[in-house]
Amino acid sequence: MLVNKIEVNNLTKIFGSHPQQGLKRLKNGEQKSGILEKTGMTVGVNQATFAVEPGEFFVIMGLSGSGKSTLIRLINRLIEPTDGEVRIDGKDITQMDTTSLIETRRKKLGMVFQKFGLLPHRTVLNNVAYGLEIQGVEKQERYQKAEKAIEDVGLKGYEASYPNQLSGGMQQRVGLARALANDTDILLMDEAFSALDPIIRKEMQDEILHLQNKLGKTVLFITHDLDEALKLGDRIAIMKDGRIVQVGTSEEILENPANEYVSNFVKDVDRSKVLEASHVMKKPEVLMTYKDGPRVAVRKMEEAGASSIFVVDKEKNFKGLLTIDDAIRAYKEKIDLEEVLITDIASAAPHTPLHDLIGIAVDAKYPITVIEAGRLLGIISRVSILSGLVLGKEKDEVTSL
């Protein structure tokens, strides 16, 4: 069985003078606001439970004050929990003694901070090598690894600079490189990109996706930007008042918001950027192979009431489109089907965003094919793009028509 990389069970943090008392109230079902009113204590995280799989990009989002930072700091125990457990590779970090806690932080948990948290008196190189230095790694080895990480984040040439000589975006990269240099399986990122301007931010998002793919890291990423969450997250957890109110993939959260809070959260999303070709494509209903010949082709089209048919080979590799007119012409004039096939058909990959398909669809005479490794997965008509956009955005209105 696969052990979860991070497993959080009933994790609770209450700030204040008598957290245990507050915990009792929470367990009796009292709300964050009521507890604050009656006891003056703040509920940071309220009985959160979730698990992150190895290699997963897990995003936590929620409004300001919903407890995201508290939650991520409980995971590497920068904050002591009031209750609950946090398992890293199966081991409960909340029960560890100081030595194993420090060891776990060193070997398993890298972290990137919104406010960078770089050491101002150290150069970029020495900041990035810091994690290895405190582990007692030899100078040569740690500089070698640090330089590799600096290169990975695109900061080669700045090794000797001090943090205050760098722009915010560059400092953030140093923060990322510092976490990468330690080569931990897990990266904790607390609003790591929030301080960046849109262009650098997009660059950094692409970079972290690329690095995560390449290095197989498990990432726990906090943001309060939904677009960022949808772009990066394999799964997204939504927090409110310290509770986790929904966990799911982008589609699950967009299509089935668990409650009004979540649907309010997601209602302004630009669907065209979130939905992908594979979400709106249809299975091509009529297919034929060369072997079928023109007569079978015509009959299949007549049965389906279609004026064209997609042609594939035995392995379902896409060959082209056959119109009914061409099929009849081929039959009458005894031409090879291959020669009347229309092959310059617009195609897309399963992960192409709907946004990019709109332009293609406007010019295309025929449906767009969705092809992966040569195989025809589905087709997208102009209508399905439009309905994807509209249904996605205003499902209720359309269905009530």
Next chain:
Amino acid sequence: MNYFHFPLEDWTNSFVNNWLLPVMGGFFNSISEVLGAFIEAVTNLLIVVPPEVIALILIVLSWRIAGKGMALFTLIGCVYLGSVELWPAAMQTVAIVLVSTLLSVLIGVPVGILTATSSVVDKIVRPILDFMQTLPSFVYLIPAILLFGLGGVPAVISTFIFATPPAVRMTSLGIKQVPEDVVEASRAFGTTKWQLLFKVQLPLALSTIMAGVNQTIMLALSMAVIASMIGAPGLGSTVLSGISTVNVGLGLTGGLGIVVLAIILDRITQGLGKRF
């Protein structure tokens, strides 16, 4: 207001006479011997080295750390001390200042670190520091003589009491000023307490600590005259004999010497602090 008689004076005296001196006397004697030998060694070193060499070192330091103007001032200051024949006295004062500052730093900085990291220690140390700074220094001159005799040792001890508080306070301040996010990030990477102290907190607090050391040195110099009353040699005793013989000229000559030393030491240590 005398609702009851509070015999603090008698109690203190009997504590000193019946316990402190007979029981602890040996202990204080050995402190006295070690410290005395150390002061003597430093003084001898400063006097054996030719004045020109020491002046040159000071001038170069001033020049590198505080600029040309300061180097010129140091040159004039050293020539002045030599010309009024106060060079040996100045070196004796410098020796006492150096030794007491060293003591203040050795004890003050660790205590400052403790107060920054533990609120309990902070609560205990704070009133003690207030006490040390506000208690008139004459009050502890008396027991200092009783315990350590006359000369450089009680002077160093009294100076230590008077001049240590800024070293403690500024160390504590410097460590508390280290940004929380930097400390948090360091902890997240698995930094131990000692590593946090030596790789993060102390380096980042260094300029503030140096400002504290600078204040300590200045306070130590300002104790020179008072310390001379319990037999500390140096510029202070020059001023003191100026006072006791109503010799305005002698008093001014010695006083100016203290000012010269103060300015040189101040600018050099201040400049050093700004480098970090």
